[in-house]
Amino acid sequence: MKSKKKDIRALTKEQLRKFFVESGDKAFRGNQVYEWLWSKGAHSFESMTNISKATRQLLEDNFVINHIRVDQMQRSTDGTIKNAVRLHDGLVVESVLIPTPTRTTACVSSQVGCSLDCRFCATSRLKRMRNLNPDEIYDQVVAIDNESRLYHNRPLSNIVFMGMGEPLMNYNNVIKAIDKITSLEGLGMSPKRITVSTSGVPKIIKKMADDEVRFKLAVSLHSAIDEVRTGIMPFNENFPLTDLKEALEYWYEKTRSRITYEYVVWKGINDRKEDINALLKFCSYVPCKVNLIEYNPIDDGEFQQASDSAIEQYISALESRGFVVNVRRSRGKDIDAACGQLANKS
Numbered sequence: 001m002k003s004k005k006k007d008i009r010a011l012t013k014e015q016l017r018k019f020f021v022e023s024g025d026k027a028f029r030g031n032q033v034y035e036w037l038w039s040k041g042a043h044s045f046e047s048m049t050n051i052s053k054a055t056r057q058l059l060e061d062n063f064v065i066n067h068i069r070v071d072q073m074q075r076s077t078d079g080t081i082k083n084a085v086r087l088h089d090g091l092v093v094e095s096v097l098i099p100t101p102t103r104t105t106a107c108v109s110s111q112v113g114c115s116l117d118c119r120f121c122a123t124s125r126l127k128r129m130r131n132l133n134p135d136e137i138y139d140q141v142v143a144i145d146n147e148s149r150l151y152h153n154r155p156l157s158n159i160v161f162m163g164m165g166e167p168l169m170n171y172n173n174v175i176k177a178i179d180k181i182t183s184l185e186g187l188g189m190s191p192k193r194i195t196v197s198t199s200g201v202p203k204i205i206k207k208m209a210d211d212e213v214r215f216k217l218a219v220s221l222h223s224a225i226d227e228v229r230t231g232i233m234p235f236n237e238n239f240p241l242t243d244l245k246e247a248l249e250y251w252y253e254k255t256r257s258r259i260t261y262e263y264v265v266w267k268g269i270n271d272r273k274e275d276i277n278a279l280l281k282f283c284s285y286v287p288c289k290v291n292l293i294e295y296n297p298i299d300d301g302e303f304q305q306a307s308d309s310a311i312e313q314y315i316s317a318l319e320s321r322g323f324v325v326n327v328r329r330s331r332g333k334d335i336d337a338a339c340g341q342l343a344n345k346s
């Protein structure tokens with residue numbers, strides 16, 4: 001049941017200080033409570049031990065702490081962990097912990113479902129139910145940080161916004177969450193270790209550049225030919241590649257931050273010479289690197305990973321032009337935790 005009390009974590013520190021002043025207490029009390037909520041990750045008012053009983057009751061009467069709950073944790077044979085995360089209103093999103101020998105990366109969701117309609121992605125079948133709040137995004141990161149310490153004996157090192165949803169369609173909340181993740185009152189992580197991945201919303205890419213954000217940008221390109229891209233990512237009709245190119249040029253001019261293009265090569269879709277040539281041209285616009293992602297089948301085989309030789313041709317064409325290209329193997333496939341597989345199956 002939805003509570004009528006306000007989620008205390010929707011308040012800024014200033015608002016919290018004001019609440020205490022208006023209740024006849026000191027503004028400083030706001031700082032203390034804020035620290036409990038964010039640095040110490042308190043799940044209840046009761047646990048705030050240096051706050052008086054009367055004050056805790058005052059908070060109890062006025063607010064709730066809408067904390068996420070990890071309902072189910074699945075562990076892959078390769079060490080990947082997938083969390084099914086229950087939100088205060090009962091909806092569920094998924095987040096993933098991806099370990100490598102040197103890093104632990106959290107892959108987090110930004111929306112329940114997704115408003116886009118990429119035909120190769122399982123999340124698109126869920127439709128967008130709602131945006132996640134900043135604290136719901138932040139909590140996913142904290143949960144994975146805890147799991148990283150527990151199972152891998154080290155803190156989380158990187159974050160990618162590549163879970164469910166399109167982060168740029170929930171821009172304000174994503175920015176607020178990142179502010180919290182990078183601030184010393186939160187996790188104190190460097191923004192350089194955070195990557196926001198988008199299907200490419202030109203207007204918001206420009207806004208991010210104007211806002212002088214310091215995290216990294218990845219774009220799910222998959223094709224540099226409009227007809228092909230619209231066929232697999234229908235929203236491309238509204239955001240054609242010329243607009244995307246222009247926005248990315250603007251981004252680079254303002255941020256000087258290299259862009260990563262994510263790209264899957266599919267049989268009979270983008271495995272021709274002209275697809276490669278179009279990508280080479282697109283890569284020449286702004287400094288970038290290309291991540292070739294392994295395709296994770298989601299259903300009946302409408303989409304199939306291209307042959308190894310087609311992928312080799314992509315790699316050698318890019319490398320011979322001096323572009324950096326990485327091949328990204330899937331992680332956590334056995335628990336449906338790989339790219340494009342997040343669909344609340346269980």
Ligand code: SAH
Nearest residue numbers: 121162166197198199220262295296339340
């Ligand atoms: N909406 C954002 C972030 C989520 S998708 C975006 O589009 O970037 C994260 C990455 O997984 C994207 O690059 C997406 O194109 C890719 N992806 C989606 N479905 C996939 C699948 N079935 N196999 C491999 N990668 C997939």
